[in-house]
Amino acid sequence: MTSLDIAHLEVSFGSKKVIDDLSLSLKEGEIAALLGPSGCGKTTLLRAIAGLIQPNSGTIRFGAQLVGLSSVVLPPHRRGIGYVPQQGALFPHLSVAKNIAFGLDKKSHSKAEIEKIVSEMLELISMTGFEESQPSEISGGQQTRVALARALAVKPKMVLLDEPFSALDAQLRGELRSDVVSLLRAAGTTAILVTHDREEALVSADRVVLMRDGKIAQHGTPEEVYEHPVSPTVAMSTGDALVLAGVRYADGRTSSAVHPLTGEALSGEIGEVVIRPEELHLSTTASSNSVEGTVVKIDYYGHDAMLEVKLQKNSQSINVRIAAPVDFVVGSVVHVQHSGPIRFFAKN
């Protein structure tokens, strides 16, 4: 069953189109990551879904309910969404417990019910005992947790997270991210996570939505968008990618700097080949489909290393990721071999 259905959405700020004819649908319980460079419209899309801005045209539906349609808009407070902005944004004048209870209607919930929900939520985010703490007294990571609890307390149809982890340091960020994702999965809530961190998008989401210039460049499962990018640009936005000039021949074969052509060449189409650095392998011995090069630089990361190899044939430099330990030194002569899908994009 669909939970969110956006059709032909368009949002402009003045004469600038920020969202341009965008369509997207999500199933119930799915976690989607909106990934893109800053200024691509991902936060705007999130705010349009929340009802915080008014689209120029297009429709937004939650299930069967129409919530947004060009000139008419269901206001944010009637949409039943949970919104977690950057850095949590807790109400500074309210305690942790009161922040969590903020969205609970006092008419439909008794005092005891509210207290019960608050303590459940605190347990969920492992912060029992912090009821009376003020937002200024808790850490950044705890603030983000409370903000999430506040959003989940009202049992929203959907949770929207706008780069909630961006202000945190790397380690805390990773831990909190996995905690938050498990919380969302446990609650079975549909969620959209805005991020510019490609790793965060791939790790957390069921679906990755790549945005560029107000449009969706590609969307699919993390594996789909990583393994089968629709363009070299998309490939680079989900991870390191080598983009090499290539030719596709009429018989289906492809050649590039790391794909030597054996046999006779026929007429072909000029384009680009996209390779992930981890799909390249180095060896000291030559084989039929390898090319020779020299290691010119080693960036050592601990768990793996990125080697820059200068190819003998055309002096082109390519990056190769290999698992540690590194058995090569700068100056080593190596043979590079590609094993993996050949992603060819014809130049138009």
Next chain:
Amino acid sequence: MPTKIDVSSPRTPAAIGKGRSWREIALLAATALVVIFTLIPITYLAIRAFEKPLPEIFQLLFRDKTLEVVGRTTFLVLIVVAFNTIVGTILATGIFFVKLPFARYLIIPAILPLAIPSYVFTYTWLAIVPSLSGFFAASFILILTTMPYAVLATLIGLRRVDTGLIEVAQTLGLGRVQIFFRVIFPQIRLNISAGALLIGLYVMSDFGAVSLLNTETLTVSIQNMYKASYDRSAAAVIAMILILASAIFILLEERFKGSSKSSAIAKSYSVKTLLIEKISYRTTILALLTIYVALAVFAPFYVLISRFLGNPEPIEFSNLFSAALSTITVSGLGALIALLLSIPISIMNSKSEGAVARGAERIILISHALPGVVIGLALVSLGSKISALYQTTLLLAFAYSLLFLAKSVASTTASLKQVPTVLKDVAASLGKSSFRVATQVTLPLALPGIGLGALLVFLTAMKELPATLMLRPTGMETLATQIWSFASINRFNEAAPYALLLVLIAAVPTFLLSLPERLESQDRDTDQNRIRDLGESR
């Protein structure tokens, strides 16, 4: 989690859209009303001025006396602005960059004179040097009175100077003087000009000092014409000159303020490592500061306290009490009216940067540059036509609210703007209607700031003199009018208790302004307000 879908939305989106625009229209109407209200006195004054036939207006404008007064006012403004801009900048830079004992608190005596109205300054100095009179005496008193504006404005700018740049300049081999002119000065130029403009406005609109020192400037002319002949049309013509000059000043300030927004926000490092320890610098700055504090703090307080204690006559406590009570009543009422009038514009300003909001704010700002004597003249003329208002406390309170409306709008807007939009968004997403968001989020967070703003208006209104003199109901005395009437007939002993009480009360906002924590806040928005706070403490 099963999703419950509410297909039949209880309120149609169309109806919500309609409700919103109604609210906007109401806000717009309220803003327009306030703006019109603000403009009534000035418009009336203009009408009165043009009641005179045109040849007569020209005759009045170009007669020798008028030219002389305009010339004198201009020179007074130039002398005080030039002197204080230079000395104030040196003092502030010294306090900031030179290692001094109790550096954090040295600023308090340097800006404490803000609490002393110019007429109290004059009166205390007259008690020391009874022969004090004329243009240079007025320059001297106004230099003492307005020095804190220059010091504070510069200091606020210095807080934002990128100290990293100073370190870079040092490594590039620049000397101290070079660093000041090539690195620091360009970064604080806008603050210095803002301070200069405030001083200019103050001097132009001052009435108490110049009047007690027999220096006829535009404000004194207006008051004299009004009092002597009751020829209000002639007074209105002269008032128009003053309005024009103030408007030019305010537009200049707006220009500077606008361009200061574009300057990059500096990263702030501790200034401790940059402190100059050279003995010549330290003695120079300490000497300058000591001279200023002696002339502008010790001298007046010595007179106030010695005259208060040495007074052989018993203090008439009932008079003192009733003056204090009427001061509090009418200033409080004025602050309340100003707060109420500021609400629609502030809401509009805090929501959008739209053309209407900006236009309304600009008009209010121009009204804030109007000298008390002009507002006084306008309302006294207007009031005499409406018998229900003439000579009432309400009219005087209204004058205060007009004089300090810009201050109230600024503090209310700033307090509303300080509530982060994201909190309102979160509240809305949690099911709160815009009314609930306003009462449960915006108001609780903005209230302390709004309250402080109203308190500052209240305390500032207490010191107002020229409009009070013109508009107070017969028989009503405030602290300011009592000081003025005793001082103008050289009865310094009798004035002392009133002046002491007023200065103590006025010291409250000055103290709040000069608290190290407040000065050290890095927020640019508060900087703007702080400069405006200063502008209103006259």
